[in-house]
Each structure stands twice: as structure tokens, then as C-alpha cells.
Amino acid sequence: MATRTLINVPSKAKRGDVIAIKSLISHIMENGFRHDNTGKPIPRDIITSMVCTYNGQEIFNATLHPAIAANPFITFYTVATESGTIAFKWTGDNGFAAEASAKITVA
Numbered sequence: 001m002a003t004r005t006l007i008n009v010p011s012k013a014k015r016g017d018v019i020a021i022k023s024l025i026s027h028i029m030e031n032g033f034r035h036d037n038t039g040k041p042i043p044r045d046i047i048t049s050m051v052c053t054y055n056g057q058e059i060f061n062a063t064l065h066p067a068i069a070a071n072p073f074i075t076f077y078t079v080a081t082e083s084g085t086i087a088f089k090w091t092g093d094n095g096f097a098a099e100a101s102a103k104i105t106v107a
Helices: none
Strands: 005-008 018-025 047-054 057-063 073-079 084-092 097-106
Antiparallel strands (some): 047 084
16 A cells, blocks of 8 residues: 655755754554444554654654554654755654655755
8 A cells, every 4th residue: 555645844944953853654643442334453553653853863753553544644843954845754653664764955
């Protein structure tokens, strides 16, 4: 199954600017508490963590739980220090893993 990820990082920023970073990942986030139409429990299938790095250095991480909605949207802020890559990695139940990245130019 291909996972759709959307990340929004400014393409350019001035050194020292505070920038908003937004991420959205397509995932059903089944909490494991629901039952199907025959009464059988639907197994839990959630994203359990998201890590964001800026040129290889971790700048944000989140641990997700069953109460998080489907298609989690996460926004956070960081300071633009140098040009490079902002990379995201999501991991979850049943061996789920997804990655995405964006470039930023700092002047």
C-alpha cells in the first residue's frame, strides 16, 4: 500500500527565522477497540511515532496513541539555521514505515 505524505516546509528562509513545518500522512489509524459487522475485533493499526530531523539532527519527535485521528496532521516550529534537508520518518504497527523530506535554502 502506497502511503501519501504531504509536508510543507518553506523553500527559503533567512538565518534565524522561526519557520512553521507541517506534515500530513495518510493512515487509517485503527484504534483496536472497534468491531466489524460480525462482532470480531478490528486489530489495532496505528502510527506510533514521528521523528523529524534537520540535516540529520533531530528537531522534533512525537509518540502517537490510539486516540489520534486518521490521517494525522502535525505542525511545529523551528529556527532556520542552515540550508539543507528536513526529513520525516513515521513508524507504526505491523511494520509500518514511511519517509519524506524537503529542502530548505537559508540565506
